[in-house]
Structure formats: structure tokens, C-alpha cells
Amino acid sequence: MGSSSRKPRGFSAPPLFVVLAGVGAVFFVLPLAGLLVRTPWRSAWQLLTSPEAITALGLSLVASLSATAIAVVLGVPLAWTFARVAFPGRALLRALTVLPMVLPPVVGGVALLTAFGRRGLLGGWLEQAFGIHLPFTTAGAVLAETFVAMPFLVITVEAGLRGMDLRFEDAARTLGARRWTVTWRVTLPLVRPSLIAGAVLCWARALGEFGATITFAGNFPGRTQTMPLAVYLALQTNPDAAIVLSLVLLAVSLVVLIGLRDRWLGAS
Amino acid sequence: MTLDAQIQARVGGFELELEMTVASGELVALLGPNGAGKTSVLRVLAGLTPLNAGQVTLDGVVLEDPAAGVRVAAEQRPIGMVFQDYLLFPHLSVLENVAFGLRSRRTPRAMALELASQWLERVGLGAYAHRKPSSLSGGEAQRVALARALATSPALLLMDEPMAALDASTRVELRRELRHQLEAFEGVRLIVTHDPVEAMAMADRLVILEQGKVLQSGSPAEVAERPRSRYVADLVGVNLFRGRAHDNVIVLDGGGSLTVAEGTDGNVFAVVHPRTVALYRSRPDGTPRNVWEGRASNLDLQGDRVRVRLEGSPPIVAEVTPAAVRDLGLDRGDTVWIGVKATEINVYPS
Secondary structure, three states, rough: OOHHHHHHOOOOHHHHHHHHHHHHHHHHHHHHHHHHOOOOOHHHHHHHOOOHHHHHHHHHHHHHHHHHHHHHHHHHHHOOOOOOOOOOOHHHHHHHHHHHHHHHHHHHHHHHHHHHHHHHHHOHHHHHHHHHOOOOHHHHHHHHHHHHHHHHHHHHHHHHHHHHOOOHHHHHHHOOOOHHHHHHHHHHHHHHHHHHHHHHHHHHHHHHHHHHHHHHHHOOOOOOOOOHHHHHHHHOHHHHHHHHHHHHHHHHHHHHHHHOHHHHHHHO | EEEEEEEEEOOOOOOEEEEEEEEEOEEEEEOOOOOOOOOHHHHHHHOOOOOOEEEEEEEEEEEEHHHHHOOOOOOHHOEEEOOOOOOOOOOOOOOHHHHHHHHHOOOOOOHHHHHHHHHHOOOOOHOOOOHHHOOOHHHHHHHHHHHHHHOOOOOOOEEEEOOOOOHHHHHHHHHHHHHHHOOOOOOOOEEEOOOHHHHHHHHHEEEEOOOOOEEEEEEEHHHHHOOOOOOOOOOOOOOOEEEEEEEEEEEOOOOEEEEEEEEEEEEEEEEEOOOHHEEEEOOOOOOOOEEEEEEEEEEEEEOOOEEEEEEEOOOOOEEEEEHHHHHHHOOOOEEEEEEHHHHHHEEEEE
16 A cells, blocks of 8 residues: 555556546636636736726735734634634534635625624624724725635644644643743644645635625725725726736635645645 | 652553652662553653542652642643653754753743753763754754753653664663763652663662552562562563462462472462473483473574473473483474472562
């Protein structure tokens, strides 16, 4: 077993499989090729540096990085709790936390409105007590992105914590380290690869977020109109701009994929 | 300085129940087969596993006493522990590893690093300060782990199988070196091992642990002389019998009997060294007091001796010269006569 079982076998695949596999591969390659072929290379730079595009790009960066920061601050303790603390209802809570990964994002947007909207569970109180209004604001876009993207960080960090040798923490304790020192100087550094991978995944997901953002935060240029929303809007008025913006998002995804290839595709 | 421990703890469906006292002058080895609970004892002493009942006292200070509601947390005990595979923090340099304990105990950074580099010098690894642990050999990692454990000047040093992660070829030399390092430490020293050679070579006293209980304790010579379990008897390579003595005859628990030189009564252990077991092709006349027949089930050449395992009542292991095996024409499956002199049997109460 092991490495030998990964090598291709000597006999050939059934012809039907070869045909279906070919169709499947074309299905992935063709749209990407289309994007490249249809890209108006000559005007690309001009489209990309148009005020609308610059605004959407800047907002996307700010919102996705803010969402990632929030996800790290809240998600790491959450992952730690799931990995280390046994409490009743843990499985259920954990399932709810990762639900946004499979939930249609538009449903997530609606759910966020019922919680943080003007008549939402928390939204009304937030507005009365602090004058904080989340829907249709940049903060709302950040909130929507965090909701959809944080699960990627939580499950990645949790897996890292579960795979860690707990005796390193024991060793730290016998050396006189208190709980916070153990966490800060031993546990977190040891799960750093998972933390980085989780944060990058989370950021990539936040950057591409569309459904929850448009539902909860709307589509206001300069305020909530992130790149994916700008792409969607441009498609109806200026298809060339939509293609160029899409290409930027594609490039980011590609860089993330290559950066994390050891994690997903093996060392080869 | 003395460690006093009465331990009752439950570790993963396994009961630990033992008492031990270790003084600072002696190096004590906790010896036992795998699964005897040796590591669990260290974890209890370190405060990583709670006691159910009993008491742990170090130098007069109670570290743990469940009945009195006392439990000093692991991070507040004056202990140093060397873990089985050393567990050096892979993300820290060698120097930072050694300084970790001092930093955790609020020593200012510069002073902690200075003390740590002095410790590295003492274990002969001053030049390795800025390396990562992954670049060290097993022996070097062991010394860093020792320096890390000693840097906080603990009163109690616990070492879990310090030699197990090392190559057999370097073990003897590193054992001597470790022993040398440990002699400089003035606190209480307790070392866990499953390797009897290591235990006998390093320790002043052995504590034999089996199934969570102390079977025996004493100097290596005492333990070898008077083993109290099959495990220890096998370790030192002697035949151990258990039985009930009436005057000069011991009726053995496993069948058969032995005649001994001095009369005793009650439950006893009887030890017969394999070298004193004689083998004959036909029934010998007179001399040995104990004569019985046995079938050779295994012959094993060990150095200049052959260990012959014999099935009979009782079964016994004999050690004879290869020449004797040749003269007897002895082969596996052959039946021979076994002779043991009464004066060669060492008897002591069980």
C-alpha cells in the first residue's frame, strides 16, 4: 500500500470512462478559456483603473481583510473550544457554525437581516442603544462576508488543534507556563500552518462573497459594492469590464490554490 | 530533600496504587514492563494527572492531598521533566527552548537567555544555541531537554525513558554521559525505564513496578539476588520458584518440589542460578539432592554459554558450556536428567 497504490495501474480505463472524463475536463477548461479569449487585453488596464473598478477593488480588499481579521479573532477561540472542550450540544453548535459553508448565501443574507436588520433580533437594540445600523453599510458587507467565510477558518484550525500532540502543552506546563502562556507560546505556534491556511481560505471566500452581501448589504458603489457585485452589475452595462474584473478574481483564486497546493494536491 | 508519595490514581481504566520515597542523594529508577504505569507515576508526580487519594510531599511541602483539598498545579510545582521523545518545541530555537521555563516564570528576557546559554554550555551544546531542534541528533536533543528541565533549578527531576529514542550504538556512551550530568544535580532524581540494563547501570536503587503496584525495591544487587517476580527473574536471567516450605522441602506452586539446605516454614521464593543447574545423560548417583527428568525445549547460544530451557516438574533453565552440550549429544526434544544441589538454592520469604 502507501506510495505504490498511488501509481497509475498498467491497464487502461474503459472507453466510456475516457469519453466522460474528457467531457468533464472540457467542462472546466472551456469557461476559463472563454474568459481569457474574450478578455479585451488592449483596454484591460483602462477598464481596471476606471474609478468604478478602483472603488470596488479597494472596498473588496478592505471588507475581505476586515472579515478575515474578525474571523481569526473569533474563529480561533471557537475552533479551540470545539477541539478541546467537551460540553453538551457541542456537535449541534459545531454543525451550525459550519452550516454557512453549504447554505445558499442568499439564505444567509436573509438570516442576517432577521438578526441584525432594523427589526432583527439584535438589530433594533443595536440601533436604539448605540445608533449602529448594519444593513446596507460597509460594516454590513463585512458582517456578511464574515458569516460566510469564517467556517473555513474554524474547521481548518480545529483540525490542526486536533492533530497536535498535547504533550507539548504538558511539557510547557511542567516548565511553569500558565494557561495563557501555553496557548500563546506553544499551542498557537504549533498550529500556525493550519492558522495560515485557514485564514487564506477564509479571505479568498470573503473576497468572492456575493449572495449574502447583496442580500444583507445591498449594492451601493463605494459602500457595499464589492468586486463580485461590480462584476454582476457591469455584465448588464459593460461586459468587457465584467470580464476584466472576473479575471482579477480568477487570478487571486489561482494564487491561493498554488499557495496552498501542498495542503490540497500533495507535495508533488 | 526527599520525595514522599502515596499514590492512588485512576489512569485510563487502570489503577495506580503505590508508595515510594526518594531521597536526594540517590538516583532511583522506576523499572517495569510496558503498560506497568511508569509514565503515569511521573505524570501524577508532575501534577499532570490528579490523585484520587494519597499524598505527594516534596521536601516537606505538600504538593497534593485530595483529602485536604490541596493540589498544586503542574506549572507551580518545583519540578523538571524530561519527556520520552524530549518534546522540544519545534518552533523555538535550542536557546529559546532552554529559556522557556525561566521566561514562563517571569525571568527578564535577557537574563533568561543568559542563563539558558550557560546551561547549554554545561551540556556541551553552546554552539547549537540558534539551531532548530529538528536539526539535532537524538543525543543532542536529549541534552537540550535535560538543560531545559534543569534551567529552572527544580527540586525534583523526572525523566521518562531518556534513552528510548536513541540509537542502540550510541546508547552506552550517552548513558555514561547522562549519569555524569545527573550526578551534578542536587535535587531528587527519578528515572523511568523499561530497560533493566539501563536501570542497573544508572540507578542506585530500583523500584520495580508491575500493573500499577510496586513489587520490589532495592539496590540493583539486592534485586538481582532476590527477585520477587517472574519479570525481574527473567530480567536478571535466573530461575524463580514460588512455593510453601516445610523444613528442608519446598512444595512448588507450579508442581514439583525442591530440597534445600536450610529448613524454613511458610511461603517462600527460591532462586536457582542457571549456571548451577547440572545436566546428565543418565540418572546421577548420590551427589545432588534434587534430581528430575526434563525435556529440552530450546537451546540458545549466548556468548560462551548455552541456555537450555527444560520442560519438566518444575521447568527450569540451565546454562552449560557448548562442550557439555556436545558431550551430552543434547538436541531439542531430547530428555535429560537435571541436578540441582540443595546448597545452590537461595530461599527467602515471599
